[in-house]
Amino acid sequence: MKPVIFDVDTGIDDALAMAYALSSPELELLGFTTCFGNVPVEEATRNTLAVLEMTGKEIPVYEGADQTFKRGIKPEWARIVHGEDGLGNVLQSTPSNRAASSSAEDFIIEQVKSRPNEITIIAVGPLTNVARAINKAPEIIPLVRDVVIMGGAVNVPGNVTPYGEANIVADPEAADYVFSSGLSVTLVGLDVTMETLLPLSQVDRWRNVDSNIAHFFADMTEHYIGAYESFYPGIGGCALHDPLAVGVVIDPGFVQTEFMKVSVITEGEETGNTVGYKDSEPKIRVCTGVDAPRFLKHFLSRMTEVMSFS
Numbered sequence: 431m432k433p434v435i436f437d438v439d440t441g442i443d444d445a446l447a448m449a450y451a452l453s454s455p456e457l458e459l460l461g462f463t464t465c466f467g468n469v470p471v472e473e474a475t476r477n478t479l480a481v482l483e484m485t486g487k488e489i490p491v492y493e494g495a496d497q498t499f500k501r502g503i504k505p506e507w508a509r510i511v512h513g514e515d516g517l518g519n520v521l522q523s524t525p526s527n528r529a530a531s532s533s534a535e536d537f538i539i540e541q542v543k544s545r546p547n548e549i550t551i552i553a554v555g556p557l558t559n560v561a562r563a564i565n566k567a568p569e570i571i572p573l574v575r576d577v578v579i580m581g582g583a584v585n586v587p588g589n590v591t592p593y594g595e596a597n598i599v600a601d602p603e604a605a606d607y608v609f610s611s612g613l614s615v616t617l618v619g620l621d622v623t624m625e626t627l628l629p630l631s632q633v634d635r636w637r638n639v640d641s642n643i644a645h646f647f648a649d650m651t652e653h654y655i656g657a658y659e660s661f662y663p664g665i666g667g668c669a670l671h672d673p674l675a676v677g678v679v680i681d682p683g684f685v686q687t688e689f690m691k692v693s694v695i696t697e698g699e700e701t702g703n704t705v706g707y708k709d710s711e712p713k714i715r716v717c718t719g720v721d722a723p724r725f726l727k728h729f730l731s732r733m734t735e736v737m738s739f740s
Contacts, residue, residue, distance in 0.1 A: 431458040432679060433548050435538055437494070438672075439467025439555030439597075440477035441512035442654040446628075446733075447554055447672035448481050449647065452489075453735040456680045460541055460549070461490040463534035467555035467600055468508050469516035471496040474555070477516050479525035484643055485739045491527075494534025495558035499565075499604035508596065511657045518653030520646060538563040539570055546573040550679055554580040554672040556597050561604035564611055571612050580675040581605065582619035582704035584692060584716050594702025595620050598694060602702045606694035615714035617692060618675045619704065622685055622720040626674050629667040630655050632730065636737065644737040670729060677725050678717070684728075686719035 434457050438444045451457055462482075464474040475493045482489060497504045513519040530537070538559065542549050551574060553560055564571055581597040582605075588594040598605045609615060633655065636648035651668065658668045677684050691710035695703040706716060 432456060432550055433458045433460055433545060434679065435460050435463060435541060435549060435551045437463045437465060437534070437551060437553040437555060437559050438474065438478055439465045439469065440474045440481065441468030441508065441516045442518055442650050443668075443670065443672040444468065444554055445477065445481050445517060445650060446647070446670065447676050448478070449485065449736040450673045450729055450732050451552070451676045452485055452487050453732040454676070454680055459489050461492055461537055463492045463494050463537060463559050464529070465494045465534070465555045465559050466496050466504065467597065468512045470504070470507065473516050475529050476525060477521070479527050479529070480517070480521055483525045483527060484646060485736065491529045492532055492534045492537040493529045495562060498556070498601040499558050499561045499607065501603065505600050511654070513653055518650035520649045520653070534559040535562040535566055539567045542570040542573050547575055550575050551577045552675055552679055553577060554597070554675050556601040557581070557604040557608045558601050561607045564608070564613065574613055576614045576616060577608065578616045578618060578675050578679050580618050580623065580672050582617050582692065584617070584619055584621055584704050584706040585718065586621050586624070588702065589620060591702060593695070593700045595704070598704055599702030602694045602696045606696060609692045609694065609714060610712065612712055616678060616687065617714055617716045618678055618685070619717065622717045623671040623674050624669050625720050625722045626670040626725055627665070627667040627722070628670050628726070639737045641737050643739055647733070647736070670726070673729055674720070674725060677729065681728070684721055684725045685717040687715040688718050689713040690716050692716060
């Protein structure tokens with residue numbers, strides 16, 4: 431089992447990624463850390479707790495950054511994509527559990543120091559919590575096994591601007607700080623995540639399962655696919671951005687990677703642009719290809735297990 435800290439800004443694809451991780455015996459989930467992004471951090475924490483409660487899993491949640499790393503900005507939220515509640519407007523009640531008292535950055539630091547060279551951080555929102563942790567305790571940089579990040583668009587256009595992917599645009603200074611820190615980083619960006627399409631026909635099959643969890647995920651994901659249709663008419667599904675980051679930790683063979691230096695533009699109209707250089711240092715692993723059919727089959731098999739949670 432790979433020990434994992436899972437950093438989320440829980441919207442719809444985060445919830446799908448959580449379900450995938452929770453049903454994967456390859457992963458030892460040490461805790462979830464939350465950040466602003468798809469929703470304000472307080473709502474990301476609530477949504478994370480709600481998904482855990484629905485799946486019957488008791489894993490600690492640590493609330494993190496409510497604003498950007500350097501500028502202290504609270505960005506606008508992606509309500510049109512993820513719904514007013516961040517979960518496709520299907521959240522019916524407030525979870526009974528609460529977040530732990532420690533902060534996200536302190537939890538990351540404590541866990542990495544207690545298990546040097548073991549822990550993988552999966553980060554599927556803005557990179558603010560990771561940036562804060564290594565800024566506060568730079569001695570943990572060589573002790574982190576890997577940071578697998580859903581973010582960026584190195585060789586393809588962005589999704590919130592012509593240049594930038596949402597998680598990087600939300601806090602470009604944090605991303606640039608993490609990429610240049612010397613951390614072992616694997617970047618799972620739009621270069622590969624846009625190739626992973628969950629079809630609406632599959633989501634419809636979840637409705638045939640006699641399970642509240644199945645119906646929750648079906649309704650939530652249908653909302654997400656509706657947002658995709660508004661941006662990409664006729665696409666018939668949604669990209670599995672955050673789940674692919676989980677998949678890469680479970681089985682790195684899902685993707686092909688290249689080593690390159692990645693810098694983030696932090697000013698002007700290209701803010702959030704992730705620019706790759708093959709002849710510069712420090713290098714990180716950038717995913718450039720994906721076996722989408724094999725990944726989708728694996729993801730769906732694990733989601734079948736989620737539907738049986740009680």
